[in-house]
Amino acid sequence: MPVGLPISGNTILFALVGDPVRQAMLPTLFNPMLAEQGVDAVMLPVHAPQDRFDEVMRGLQAIGNVAGIAVTVPHKSSALAYADEITPAAEAIGAINALRRNPDGTWTGDNFDGRGFVAGLAASDIDPAGLTVTLVGTGGAGSALAVALLDAGVGTLRLYDRDTTKATEVAARVEQRSHGTVRVTDTLNLTGADLVINATPLGMHVDDPLPFDPTGLEPHAVVADIIMKPDQTPVMKRARELGYMVHPGLHMLTNQLDCYRKFFSNTLSAVGSSENQV
Known part of the structure; x- marks a missing residue:
């Protein structure tokens, strides 16, 4: 160093x-x-x-x-x-x-945050253009990812947050940037998702519950996290066990x-x- x-x-x-x-x-x-x-x-x-x-x-x-x-x-x-x-x-x-x-x-x-995340996807040969993306968490980082993903041309962006009002406010701010579709879901919808992103703090502590269960995702789906420590969050560990490609949070920062x-x-x-x- x-x-x-x-x-x-x-x-x-x-x-x-x-x-x-x-x-x-x-x-x-x-x-x-x-x-x-x-x-x-x-x-x-x-x-x-x-x-x-x-x-x-x-x-x-x-x-x-x-x-x-x-x-x-x-x-x-x-x-x-x-x-x-x-x-x-x-x-x-x-x-x-x-x-x-x-x-x-x-x-x-x-x-x-969003620009770093999308650049990190590109560095890992993941092109978000046209994809169906489920974004879990619409706080400051989640909102940034929503904007950058829409700018990158995602086909459908599904926003989920336990605070539905917050997700709706984010959708109203960002949907004008999209040629695709922005949807707010009252329940977590992973059906048909090509990319699922954890943009919540869940996973920073060892006793945190999973932000979502990756079981049953499409075989080609990618599970991404924005948490940097630990580098292997519980949801990524579970996704790996199920055979899915994972994308850790450090890429967002380095890029x-x-x-x-x-x-x-x-x-x-x-x-x-x-x-x-x-």
């Missing part, structure tokens, strides 16, 4: 905010990238309990040498309130996973790393480090 520059008074800070945050792997990938490019900056994990999220975000944005903030569960929707402007994709998603400080002190938000790099590339000058470039 590359050794970064010594931390000094000139070091620029990035924060990764979540609750919990121990499972987050972005700093593990982002910091070596900074080191490889000789950037005097570091990303630190910040545990922000839900009832103190506002306090943490206001504090981070008030720190003069914080150039950017990455956001993970469960704060991606709440983080919208801390952006002065967001990209059109983030507006459709209704959530962000990155904020950057601009030279004028304002903050721009974007979301890379959005370049999005983070480009997004933050112009922000370091806003905190007084014009020599740095991500």
